[in-house]
Every structure is written in C-alpha cells, then in structure tokens.
Amino acid sequence: MPGILQLQVQTFSLPKDGNAAEEYEDAAAADVGRGRFAIADGASESAFARRWAQLLAEGFVQAAVKQPGPWAAWLPPLQQCWAAEIEGRPLPWYAETKVEQGAFATFLGVVVTPANWPFGRRRWRAVAVGDSCLFQVRQGRLYRAFPVKRSQDFSTTPWLVGSRTPAARGLREREIWTSGDWCDGDRFWLMTDALAQWFLERDEGGFRPWESLEAVLADPVPAQAFAALVNDLRNAGGLRNDDVTLLAIGFGRET
Amino acid sequence: MPYRAEISRTNPSCFLFLIDQSGSMADPFGGDSRRKKADGVADAVNRLLQTLVLRCAKAEGVRDYYHVGVLGYGSNRIAPAFGGGLAGKMLVPISEAANHPLRVETRTRKVEDGAGGLVDQVSRFPVWFDPVADGATPMCTALALAVDVLKGFLAISPFCYPPLVVNITDGDATDGDPEPIAHDLRELESEDGNLLLFNLHLSSLSARAIEFPDSEIGLPDQFAQRLFRMSSVLPPPVRGTAQREGFSVTETTRGFVFNADLVSVIRFLDIGTRVDARNLR
Numbered sequence: 079m080p081g082i083l084q085l086q087v088q089t090f091s092l093p094k095d096g097n098a099a100e101e102y103e104d105a106a107a108a109d110v111g112r113g114r115f116a117i118a119d120g121a122s123e124s125a126f127a128r129r130w131a132q133l134l135a136e137g138f139v140q141a142a143v144k145q146p147g148p149w150a151a152w153l154p155p156l157q158q159c160w161a162a163e164i165e166g167r168p169l170p171w172y173a174e175t176k177v178e179q180g181a182f183a184t185f186l187g188v189v190v191t192p193a194n195w196p197f198g199r200r201r202w203r204a205v206a207v208g209d210s211c212l213f214q215v216r217q218g219r220l221y222r223a224f225p226v227k228r229s230q231d232f233s234t235t236p237w238l239v240g241s242r243t244p245a246a247r248g249l250r251e252r253e254i255w256t257s258g259d260w261c262d263g264d265r266f267w268l269m270t271d272a273l274a275q276w277f278l279e280r281d282e283g284g285f286r287p288w289e290s291l292e293a294v295l296a297d298p299v300p301a302q303a304f305a306a307l308v309n310d311l312r313n314a315g316g317l318r319n320d321d322v323t324l325l326a327i328g329f330g331r332e333t
Numbered sequence: 334m335p336y337r338a339e340i341s342r343t344n345p346s347c348f349l350f351l352i353d354q355s356g357s358m359a360d361p362f363g364g365d366s367r368r369k370k371a372d373g374v375a376d377a378v379n380r381l382l383q384t385l386v387l388r389c390a391k392a393e394g395v396r397d398y399y400h401v402g403v404l405g406y407g408s409n410r411i412a413p414a415f416g417g418g419l420a421g422k423m424l425v426p427i428s429e430a431a432n433h434p435l436r437v438e439t440r441t442r443k444v445e446d447g448a449g450g451l452v453d454q455v456s457r458f459p460v461w462f463d464p465v466a467d468g469a470t471p472m473c474t475a476l477a478l479a480v481d482v483l484k485g486f487l488a489i490s491p492f493c494y495p496p497l498v499v500n501i502t503d504g505d506a507t508d509g510d511p512e513p514i515a516h517d518l519r520e521l522e523s524e525d526g527n528l529l530l531f532n533l534h535l536s537s538l539s540a541r542a543i544e545f546p547d548s549e550i551g552l553p554d555q556f557a558q559r560l561f562r563m564s565s566v567l568p569p570p571v572r573g574t575a576q577r578e579g580f581s582v583t584e585t586t587r588g589f590v591f592n593a594d595l596v597s598v599i600r601f602l603d604i605g606t607r608v609d610a611r612n613l614r
Contacts, residue, residue: 129392170394172386
C-alpha cells in the first residue's frame with residue numbers, strides 16, 4: 079500500500095550577474111501544509127522593490143483568507159507594512175520621489191488542493207499579474223503554461239502590483255486567473271521571467287527544458303547545480319541576465 | 334547586433350547634453366510671449382536629468398549606469414554648465430549629479446485622495462540649471478568639443494551601449510554650418526554601434542509640437558529641417574521601443590523633436606524592468 083501523496087517543494091535563486099546577493103529583487107514563498115506557493119519579481123526601475131516582492135510572496139501564502147482570494151482581502155495590510163517600514167527615514171530627493179511612486183513587482187500565486195491526497199478533487203488555482211510564470215509538465219510534455227504562453231510575449235513593461243496602488247483599482251484589468259487539475263507524477267515549475275522565457279523558447283524549439291531542471295533536482299548539491307546551469311545558459315547567450323528564481327513543486331509518497 | 338549592450342555599473346553608457354545659452358534664447362517660446370526659450374532649455378535639461386536619475390535610483394542610492402555631462406554654449410564661450418559642487422566638471426557619474434543639484438525645490442499639487450476628495454501632494458524638483466541667454470550661438474564649436482569629450486569616454490568604455498548626445502537649441506548657429514560636425518559626432522562608435530545624436534528644437538514659432546518625424550518635408554522652418562538632418566536615424570532596437578511607447582515610427586524616423594518633450598528618450602533605453610505608466614493608474 080503506497081503512502082500518502084505529499085507535496086514537496088524546492089526553491090532556487092540567483093541574482094543578476096554583476097549584482098550583489100543583497101541586490102536580488104525576486105522573492106519566493108511556500109506553505110506546503112496549505113499547498114500555497116508564490117513568486118514575485120521586483121521591478122528594477124522601482125526602489126524598495128526587494129522588500130515589496132518579499133511581502134507579496136509571503137503575504138499570499140500566509141494570508142488568513144482563502145487563496146487565491148480577492149486582492150482587497152490580503153493586499154492592503156502588505157501595502158501598509160511596506161510604507162511603515164520606509165516612512166520616517168531621512169531620504170535624498172530621488173529616494174523620496176521613488177517612495178511616493180511606490181515599489182512594483184510581478185506576481186504569481188498558486189494553490190494546489192488538497193495538499194494531502196487521497197481526499198478531495200485534485201485541483202489547482204492560480205493568479206498572476208505580469209510575467210512570472212507557472213509551467214505544468216505531465217508525462218514528458220508541457221501540459222500548461224500560465225500566464226505567458228509564447229516566448230515572444232515577454233517585454234520590459236509587464237503588468238505589475240504596486241505598493242501604493244489601491245487594491246480595488248486597476249488590478250482587475252491586470253490580473254489573470256486560471257485553474258486546472260493535477261495527477262500523480264506531474265511537476266509544477268514556477269519561475270521569474272528570464273528563466274521562463276528560456277523555458278518556453280526551448281520548448282518551442284522541440285527541446286525539453288524541464289529535463290535540465292530535473293537534473294538540478296537530482297544532483298547531490300542542487301543549489302550548486304542550479305547556479306552552474308544558470309551561469310552556463312547566461313554565458314551561452316540563452317538566458318537574459320536578470321535575477322532568477324525557480325520553485326519546483328512535485329508529489330511524493332510518505333513512507 | 335548593435336544597440337544590445339547591457340547597460341550596467343561595470344559597463345556604463347553616457348549622456349551628454351549640449352545646451353544653447355545664446356542671446357536668442359531670451360526670445361519667446363512656442364508663441365507664448367511670457368515664456369522664454371531659455372526657460373524651455375533649463376526646464377528640459379532639469380527634467381531629463383531628473384528622469385535619468387530616477388531610472389537609476391534604488392533604495393541604497395543611485396546606480397552609476399551612466400556618466401552625464403552638460404556643455405553650455407553661448408556668450409562666446411563653451412564650458413561645462415554644471416554649477417555648485419559639480420562646477421567645472423565635464424562628465425560625472427550619474428550618482429554624483431544626483432547628489433549635487435544646485436537646489437531641490439518643493440512643489441505642491443492637488444491629487445485625488447482615493448475617497449473622492451483632493452489632498453496636497455508635495456514633490457521634490459531638483460534644479461541643476463537656471464535659464465541663461467547671452468551672446469552668440471557657437472554650436473559648431475560645441476559639437477566639436479563634444480566629439481573630443483566622447484572620444485575620451487569611448488576610449489575607456491569601448492564596449493558600452495552607444496553614448497547619447499542631446500542638443501537643445503533654437504537651431505541658429507552663428508559659427509558656421511553644424512551639419513558636417515554633427516556627422517563627425519554620429520560617426521563615433523563603440524563596439525555596440527554608433528553614437529546617437531538627438532536634437533530638441535525650441536522655437537518661437539507657435540507651430541504644433543512635432544515628435545520623431547521621418548522626413549524634413551513639412552517641418553516649420555530651415556532650422557528645424559537642418560536639425561532633423563543632423564539627428565540620428567533611430568536604430569531598429571530603439572525604434573521598436575519608441576513604437577511600444579506609442580510613437581509612430583518608420584525606417585527613416587530621426588531623433589528630433591520640435592517644441593516638444595524629450596523625456597521619452599530616456600525611456601527608450603533598457604536598464605531593466607520598467608514601471609510602465611499603465612501601472613501607475
């Protein structure tokens with residue numbers, strides 16, 4: 079008798095080449111018990127975006143409300159938190175202007191239910207603003223791509239979630255929702271734009287980019303293998319130089 | 334492929350502004366008798382610098398993605414136009430410019446409070462330049478000095494995203510024909526492509542604003558036509574970005590604007606994920 083099917087997650091990240099580790103502005107968060115996962119990518123043009131991306135990703139997985147829920151139910155406290163941490167600091171004119179504009183990030187959140195099989199229907203629901211992506215791989219092929227479906231659709235001006243933009247305003251036209259089913263053996267890959275663009279390009283070319291990522295997971299030192307893969311891809315010109323974040327979500331049996 | 338170099342702190346690019354400070358800049362601007370062309374120049378260059386600084390500003394400070402310089406020409410002299418702590422300096426890292434404006438003015442405007450009312454929003458407006466209008470217009474000599482300055486920059490930054498020169502003038506050169514020297518300037522190149530020369534023409538004519546035209550036919554006067562010819566044709570990657578910014582462009586579109594806003598050119602340059610104006614609504 080096989081054990082209970084359980085969610086497993088591994089997270090990888092690397093800053094843009096030439097940037098320091100503390101300049102990395104993506105974020106990832108996971109709550110395996112509730113089946114919640116999120117990634118966010120702070121817009122490089124905005125300031126205090128690293129903190130905003132962290133607040134968004136953690137806020138999504140930790141929210142008391144059912145997720146994915148309406149923005150107004152979980153976003154405002156994060157915006158207040160962001161402002162409270164920054165306000166009151168003496169800042170030069172340009173930082174003051176940046177704070178007034180707010181910080182911005184792309185966002186993707188997914189809820190996989192139920193976190194523990196065998197009860198309930200195997201479903202997932204996701205929400206995205208901008209070009210942080212989810213890919214579902216099933217039986218050796220790309221089964222679902224969300225929200226970006228083609229590599230040519232990435233740009234330098236994605237939709238963003240703002241730390242000062244009222245939750246009730248605007249997000250309705252920027253957000254995209256979707257849902258799907260999952261099976262034993264499926265793999266979900268959550269990744270920020272540069273890696274996602276590479277992933278789609280390779281898939282469109284008939285290659286199987288997830289095999290390179292599976293090799294990272296199988297490596298005795300996965301974090302090191304991930305850094306080596308990203309550096310090789312950057313050096314070969316296949317991966318745009320940007321912060322990179324990857325969440326690998328799979329299903330394993332508890333023994 | 335040209336115009337693809339990554340703009341980074343280890344491989345910065347360069348902005349050089351040439352600003353006309355001649356006596357004719359005291360003439361009215363755009364048919365408005367209360368406003369002088371010199372005010373338009375000071376306003377344009379202050380806003381361009383502010384926009385550039387903000388694009389490079391992060392929580393910890395301003396990242397030196399660019400070196401910037403401002404060369405004033407008029408009053409029979411051509412010299413670096415920065416004042417205060419930057420006086421006498423030709424090119425400075427953008428962080429140094431950010432930290433040394435002449436002054437930072439506070440401006441108040443009414444904005445929606447989100448609950449149907451209006452509140453005062455205070456914003457900070459840095460000023461590096463005050464209006465100047467005096468003497469002749471030695472544009473040719475200024476362009477020649479720009480050639481020297483940028484040759485120096487390119488010698489130490491051969492792989493940079495090509496420098497951008499923005500000449501802000503009423504077009505009336507008094508020291509000869511600037512077209513051949515503008516050509517020499519556009520011929521300068523890094524490994525990533527030729528230098529870009531953009532011209533912002535501030536005119537007393539009340540003709541409508543013109544942005545990024547693709548032909549000199551229809552431009553309001555001979556100065557506008559000459560400045561159009563002096564301006565770089567937008568290379569394909571820049572053209573693509575201009576198009577996404579909402580400008581109508583063709584293969585012959587040049588970096589020229591007439592009595593219009595040039596701040597958009599700073600948005601043409603890629604230094605990472607941008608906060609598109611759509612997201613601020």
